[in-house]
Amino acid sequence: MLAALAGLAVTLSVGSARADEAVERGKYLVALMGCNDCHTPGYFFGKPDMAHMLSGSEVAFEIPGMGAFAGPNLTPDKETGLGDWTNEQIVTALQTGERPDGRMLAPAMPWRSFAQLTPDDAMAIVLYLKTLPAVSNEVPGPFGPGDVVPTFISRILPPGQMVADPQ
Secondary structure, eight states: OHHHHHHHHHHHTTOOHHHHHHHHHHHHHHHHTTHHHHHSTTGGGTOOOGGGTTSOOSEEEEETTTEEEEOOOOSOOTTTSSTTOOHHHHHHHHHHOBOTTSOBOOTTSOHHHHTTSOHHHHHHHHHHHHHSOOOOOOOOOOBOTTOOOSSEEEEOOOTTOOOOOOO
């Protein structure tokens, strides 16, 4: 599959109308798949900061026994985003949950569903992400169980646990 993706990337990188169509398809898929939900600042507060779209969230998901994970920066920023990732590395993370460093993405990332994307659609998403403005936004985490977390948390509580009282 990676060979097919590499071939598609070469075909699409020549600046053709087909490349523009692929980017538009990627934009559509990113919107449909709800990527903004977890990867855009302000989204969980009802005020998404679209000037920094997909640059990472300030809210982390806590998963009991695993830790807390914030949606990372998906822009092509080289220091805080996907700027140093290859097309194939992005597709692999999107469809298998494995990052280039071998770590698995947080369980909240629905890569199992995204594994069903066609090679063309997966590459269209990559090409779209690479057209975004690079935004420098260091997302905190991941955090292990017991770590003090300097950001907002969305909690998943096991049955029988009490919801926190407002203060």
